[in-house]
Amino acid sequence: MGSPNHLCYNLAKDMPKRLNLSQEIEKQLPGELVNFMWMAGEIAHTRGEKLYLVGGVVRDLMLGQANLDLDLVVEGNAIELAQQLKKNIKGKITTHPRFNTAKLLWDNWSVDLTTARTETYEKPGALPQITPGSLDEDLGRRDFTINAMALGLNPGLYGKPIDPHGGRDDLKNKLIRVLHENSFIDDATRIWRGLRYEQRLDFHLEKKTLGFFKRDVDMLKTISADRTRYEIECILKEPYPEKVFIRAAELGVLPHLHPNLRGDDWLAEKFEQARKLSDPAPPEAGLYLALLAYPLAKEETERFISRLRLPKALAQILIDTAALKSKMRLMATPGLSPSGIFRLLEAYSSPAMVANSVATESPTASQNIHQYLTRLKYIEISLTGDDLIKMGVTTGPEIREIMERLQKARLDGEIASRDDEMALVQSWLTKQE
Numbered sequence: 031m032g033s034p035n036h037l038c039y040n041l042a043k044d045m046p047k048r049l050n051l052s053q054e055i056e057k058q059l060p061g062e063l064v065n066f067m068w069m070a071g072e073i074a075h076t077r078g079e080k081l082y083l084v085g086g087v088v089r090d091l092m093l094g095q096a097n098l099d100l101d102l103v104v105e106g107n108a109i110e111l112a113q114q115l116k117k118n119i120k121g122k123i124t125t126h127p128r129f130n131t132a133k134l135l136w137d138n139w140s141v142d143l144t145t146a147r148t149e150t151y152e153k154p155g156a157l158p159q160i161t162p163g164s165l166d167e168d169l170g171r172r173d174f175t176i177n178a179m180a181l182g183l184n185p186g187l188y189g190k191p192i193d194p195h196g197g198r199d200d201l202k203n204k205l206i207r208v209l210h211e212n213s214f215i216d217d218a219t220r221i222w223r224g225l226r227y228e229q230r231l232d233f234h235l236e237k238k239t240l241g242f243f244k245r246d247v248d249m250l251k252t253i254s255a256d257r258t259r260y261e262i263e264c265i266l267k268e269p270y271p272e273k274v275f276i277r278a279a280e281l282g283v284l285p286h287l288h289p290n291l292r293g294d295d296w297l298a299e300k301f302e303q304a305r306k307l308s309d310p311a312p313p314e315a316g317l318y319l320a321l322l323a324y325p326l327a328k329e330e331t332e333r334f335i336s337r338l339r340l341p342k343a344l345a346q347i348l349i350d351t352a353a354l355k356s357k358m359r360l361m362a363t364p365g366l367s368p369s370g371i372f373r374l375l376e377a378y379s380s381p382a383m384v385a386n387s388v389a390t391e392s393p394t395a396s397q398n399i400h401q402y403l404t405r406l407k408y409i410e411i412s413l414t415g416d417d418l419i420k421m422g423v424t425t426g427p428e429i430r431e432i433m434e435r436l437q438k439a440r441l442d443g444e445i446a447s448r449d450d451e452m453a454l455v456q457s458w459l460t461k462q463e
């Protein structure tokens with residue numbers, strides 16, 4: 031499997047270590063966001079505050095990659111600043127007074143505004159205690175050096191990189207590096223995040239970071255089901271999630287989701303097939319998850335569901351997938367009639383069928399599922415219960431029985447029209463007399 035162009039970050043080798051990145055901002059971000067940042071910098075300045083663009087968007091600007099998720103940090107008061115900005119852009123804001131953060135929304139844009147802060151972790155895995163702080167402190171609490179950079183937005187500082195942890199050098203050398211040795215202990219979701227960035231960007235965990243990573247893998251136990259699920263959801267939105275799972279298997283991370291999951295060539299092949307089937311859209315998370323969980327037995331699937339506290343709809347897809355898996359031998363029967371296929375499949379959700387058609391070793395089973403999804407499930411009979419009563423069928427269970435027999439005949443191609451249906455019912459009624 032080759033990397034497509036949009037994943038080739040050939041960035042940083044040629045990235046000039048310029049003192050100002052305002053040209054990158056201008057080139058890579060839409061005019062509306064650029065104007066907004068100018069304006070926000072000016073307003074913060076008049077308020078005597080310093081405003082910065084931070085985190086992933088700075089990393090991606092340096093990589094020459096599109097990223098419209100603007101995260102702004104203010105040394106000051108984010109909510110008050112957001113309220114003032116709101117008037118200028120005629121937008122809306124939502125606020126979180128406890129964390130002194132705000133989200134600005136206007137037209138199709140959304141920007142997060144946070145008050146610079148320090149974090150202390152009372153115990154591993156817990157959410158941190160937060161107190162207002164400086165930009166330096168704010169950058170110092172972050173996961174990786176490449177995510178711990180900022181660009182000034184105030185007049186005079188506009189586009190100026192602030193890189194206290196050597197993030198630009200790490201971008202250049204394609205390295206994922208934590209800021210301190212207890213980073214994964216403080217927040218073990220960084221274990222998943224590190225793998226996600228490593229595989230997305232085609233980088234490597236830096237040597238010492240890899241040492242801390244291996245030492246601290248077991249800290250994943252400290253992470254709640256909801257936070258773990260969020261990380262997995264983020265991975266499933268990557269262009270090639272299997273790369274993350276394969277690396278996770280290699281580094282002993284995958285068994286923390288379930289010991290019997292596979293992160294290997296089989297998974298890569300199945301995810302690739304899922305993409306081909308869903309093209310041009312990426313596969314739904316449910317389909318990817320069903321394939322990830324496919325190697326699990328029924329009871330193991332249930333454990334996996336509760337490990338991630340999956341929402342009902344996703345859980346149902348996984349349960350259906352496991353139940354349908356046990357019917358794949360029947361589904362592979364040569365010469366299975368269309369009505370037989372219909373009966374085996376009708377109770378299950380579509381992603382569970384697609385997952386089984388991708389994962390089964392039997393081309394016949396796969397074709398039968400395809401036939402159901404593209405044709406059989408749309409076949410309906412024309413006659414209604416009322417029509418049958420008018421024809422002389424007695425009300426009660428017989429109606430349902432006749433309708434099922436009609437549907438079977440339609441599915442198997444024995445009849446093809448309303449007239450055929452009427453003739454068939456008539457012949458059954460005559461036989462009964």
Ligand code: CTP
Nearest residue numbers: 085086087099171172173174177178217219220
């Ligand atoms: N961050 C962190 N530790 C975490 C989560 C987030 O330090 N466990 C910091 C990083 O600086 C990150 C920023 O918060 O860049 C924003 O988080 P998020 O939106 O998850 O990351 P991005 O890098 O912006 O986005 P993406 O992962 O999609 O590239």
